[in-house]
Amino acid sequence: MFFKLFLVISLVFCGALSVSCEEIVASEEIASKRRNLLEPQMDLPSFEENTGLSFNRAGKKLSSFERMFWQHAGKNLKIVEKIDFSREKTDIGTIWLPLELGGMYLADGPYVKMCLMDYNVYRNAPWDLPMYKFIFTKQCLTKTAVEEDRTLIVKLSSIMDQIKDAPRLKIGGFIFHDTRCGSTLVANQIAVLPQNRVFSESRPPTQCLRAYLKNQMLDPRKPDLMMTREMFEECINGVMALFSRSRENETQQQIFIKFQNSRFAPQLTEIFNDVPWVYLFRDPVEVMVSNIGRGETGGPCVREGLAAAQKLPDDQKEWLIRAKSMKSGDRGADHELMEKLSMICASWLLEMDEAARTAYQSNPSKGVFIDYNRLPNAVPDFLYTKHFKVDLSVAENWQEIMESATNHYSKKSKKDISKPDIELKHKNAPPEVVKAANETLYPSYKELSERVPESLPIVITQ
Numbered sequence: 001m002f003f004k005l006f007l008v009i010s011l012v013f014c015g016a017l018s019v020s021c022e023e024i025v026a027s028e029e030i031a032s033k034r035r036n037l038l039e040p041q042m043d044l045p046s047f048e049e050n051t052g053l054s055f056n057r058a059g060k061k062l063s064s065f066e067r068m069f070w071q072h073a074g075k076n077l078k079i080v081e082k083i084d085f086s087r088e089k090t091d092i093g094t095i096w097l098p099l100e101l102g103g104m105y106l107a108d109g110p111y112v113k114m115c116l117m118d119y120n121v122y123r124n125a126p127w128d129l130p131m132y133k134f135i136f137t138k139q140c141l142t143k144t145a146v147e148e149d150r151t152l153i154v155k156l157s158s159i160m161d162q163i164k165d166a167p168r169l170k171i172g173g174f175i176f177h178d179t180r181c182g183s184t185l186v187a188n189q190i191a192v193l194p195q196n197r198v199f200s201e202s203r204p205p206t207q208c209l210r211a212y213l214k215n216q217m218l219d220p221r222k223p224d225l226m227m228t229r230e231m232f233e234e235c236i237n238g239v240m241a242l243f244s245r246s247r248e249n250e251t252q253q254q255i256f257i258k259f260q261n262s263r264f265a266p267q268l269t270e271i272f273n274d275v276p277w278v279y280l281f282r283d284p285v286e287v288m289v290s291n292i293g294r295g296e297t298g299g300p301c302v303r304e305g306l307a308a309a310q311k312l313p314d315d316q317k318e319w320l321i322r323a324k325s326m327k328s329g330d331r332g333a334d335h336e337l338m339e340k341l342s343m344i345c346a347s348w349l350l351e352m353d354e355a356a357r358t359a360y361q362s363n364p365s366k367g368v369f370i371d372y373n374r375l376p377n378a379v380p381d382f383l384y385t386k387h388f389k390v391d392l393s394v395a396e397n398w399q400e401i402m403e404s405a406t407n408h409y410s411k412k413s414k415k416d417i418s419k420p421d422i423e424l425k426h427k428n429a430p431p432e433v434v435k436a437a438n439e440t441l442y443p444s445y446k447e448l449s450e451r452v453p454e455s456l457p458i459v460i461t462q
Helices: 002-013 021-038 044-051 064-070 120-124 132-139 143-147 156-163 183-191 203-213 229-244 265-271 284-292 300-309 318-324 328-332 335-362 378-387 398-405 422-428 431-449
Strands: 094-102 111-118 151-155 170-177 196-200 254-258 277-281 367-371
Touching: 064 094, 094 203, 094 229, 111 120, 111 132, 111 156, 111 229, 120 132, 151 156, 156 229, 170 183, 170 229, 170 265, 170 335, 183 196, 183 254, 183 277, 183 378, 183 398, 196 229, 203 229, 203 265, 229 254, 265 277, 265 335, 277 335, 277 431, 284 300, 284 335, 284 422, 284 431, 300 335, 318 335, 328 335, 335 367, 335 431, 367 378, 367 431, 378 398
Parallel strands: 170 254, 170 277, 196 254, 277 367
Antiparallel strands: 094 111, 111 151
16 A cells, blocks of 8 residues: 555656656665664664674664664663563553564564553543553653563564463454544544443554555665565464453453554455454545645645655655745645645545445445544444444443543544534635545545445534
8 A cells, every 4th residue: 555655646746757656666665775774773783682682684773763662761671581461450450562563574573562551541531542652652651661661572472372372352343544534533432431442543453564565665764574474464463362362350341443544454354354344434625624734744644645755856846845844824825735735635545445445345244434424423323333233231321431432522622522613624625625625535435425324314514
């Protein structure tokens, strides 16, 4: 998918180039490795001596990205042979959970960074920490966590040997989405119930997939990874086993995973073909305005495209150089720049739609499509009960608890959630956004809308 997006951007911006898109792609692989060696680094031999690891490569430096996995607060994280699960206290919610993977290019990798965290901090108020990274940043990436050995590194194969006989929670469902379409709200509605363990945009599953599919091109910080199908299955199944590990006297009965988008929906639904899933989507103009507004460049739908555009020759990216020196409001007044941002965003969103369609075509009985305008009622009325088919006999007052999550807005605390901003988004949409949405996305949106269960009434209308 990263490769596909890079080609889309390349074809758009270098149609008149004397160099082919294939040459750009090939040169990027070389440039990526070169940049990796030019980053702030530390001495690799010293690191190997201190940790006992063998990176087995010509480079003699540990890149800054690698340091982010192996070190914290200026110290090497402790690498252990096994995790002491006896330190968990189910009565107060502490549990060892994976944060991220590393060392996937080592002969005995991958390694997994584990943290003993208080999961109840998230479950009690998921709207305050709506992304998994927010939970572990506050609890695990601290000097205290390192000193108390609450953040440790262990080989994935070793920890899998530890938990091979442990019972596992059922995987209740996957949540895919196109971005800015209510996916966080849906995750919060499910996470607030004590019988559920929810992971909202956790890195480990997608790290396995990116490594296997070699989607490293757009991020120069990451080494060029090679992973066989067997290694990939061990990786993804290992991560899911760590997510779903069950303990005695635990109230949680199933896990739900909200992914960063729908990019890997085809692969995930093929591997876990018995897991029900949902694709959340929204009116294209509303999504694009939420992402780029009047020239914002940090939204999910433009980040990858802009990274791809960085690889173009200088004479084809004058607009990009200009954009870096401008504030978002000024970028919004630049017609050429807004046209390009809108095109990048629309192309990316179309990829998300297509990925969801591909997953659905392979196994239509497990997938469902839900428009933002059916939320939040679609979750208790259909998604949670009829599609995910959760056992409600053990859930007291679940509807009231779930409804409490709809009274909180995770992205901006000052927003009045009782006043949807749909009308305002359409009113303020830049003409370039409207044009790109009409030409690229509305046919797809219309087709997806026809797949929404007829039993779900439109709830959000303005």
